[in-house]
Amino acid sequence: xxxxxQNPRHKITxxxxxxxxxxxxxxxxxxxxxxxxxxxxxxxxxxxxxxxAQLEKSRLLSDRFSAERPKGSFSTLEIQRTxxxxxxxxxxxxxxxxxxxxxxxxxxGPGTRLTVL
Amino acid sequence: xxxxxxxxxxLSVQEGDNSIINCAYSNSASxxxxxxxxxxxxxxxxxxxxxxxxxKRQGQRVTVLLxxxxxxxxLQIAATQPGDSAVYFCAENNxxxxGAGTRLTVKx
Numbered sequence: 001x002x003x004x005x006q007n008p009r010h011k012i013t014x015x016x017x018x019x020x021x022x023x024x025x026x027x028x029x030x031x032x033x034x035x036x037x038x039x040x041x042x043x044x045x046x047x048x049x050x051x052x053a054q055l056e057k058s059r060l061l062s063d064r065f066s067a068e069r070p071k072g073s074f075s076t077l078e079i080q081r082t083x084x085x086x087x088x089x090x091x092x093x094x095x096x097x098x099x100x101x102x103x104x105x106x107x108x109g110p111g112t113r114l115t116v117l
Numbered sequence: 118x119x120x121x122x123x124x125x126x127x128l129s130v131q132e133g134d135n136s137i138i139n140c141a142y143s144n145s146a147s148x149x150x151x152x153x154x155x156x157x158x159x160x161x162x163x164x165x166x167x168x169x170x171x172x173k174r175q176g177q178r179v180t181v182l183l184x185x186x187x188x189x190x191x192l193q194i195a196a197t198q199p200g201d202s203a204v205y206f207c208a209e210n211n212x213x214x215x216g217a218g219t220r221l222t223v224k225x
Binding site for chain 2: 004033035040041042043044045048091097105106107108109110111
């Protein structure tokens with residue numbers, strides 16, 4: 001078990017470009033979460049998956065953002081037509097929730113730092 | 118609206134002292150809380166959790182206290198060490214919301 005991994009660790013892009021981030025959760029974890037974190041703030045929830053189903057999306061997740069988890073394992077977060085305000089750390093977390101009822105701790109990845117110029 | 122938040126943005130303590138970090142919540146239906154530690158350049162790391170049917174839970178050098186009457190949560194760190202320097206977040210897991218965090222600085 002190598003923990004949650006995220007790629008790339010850093011991404012610099014020009015405004016208007018599309019970017020895609022990948023998250024590989026802990027293998028037996030069926031829940032996967034995406035958060036955004038800006039300097040001096042706590043993580044802001046974006047969306048989460050139970051296996052391959054996207055169960056909840058925050059209002060922060062505008063139409064330019066899309067997340068997928070096609071096989072219930074890794075997930076991708078795509079941002080289209082990036083804006084300078086999208087610059088942030090994008091964190092992925094996973095948790096094991098076998099019954100779908102019990103809250104469990106989330107294991108976070110190191111994050112992908114996005115800078116939009 | 119409902120919120121999870123922290124009382125103090127920064128806390129500075131002397132090495133060896135005890136630290137207390139506070140958190141307020143407003144959702145009376147919250148039944149599960151987690152404290153996370155985030156070191157610079159890293160993702161948050163689980164420290165300890167507590168369910169609403171408990172008012173105290175102890176870990177190694179850490180204790181979480183839950184006061185449901187006033188919707189208050191605290192994290193106590195005993196014999197604080199330089200390695201404890203980080204930002205600490207409480208999270209209400211039902212809604213996956215975090216407060217802004219408290220930055221703990223431990224002075225040697």
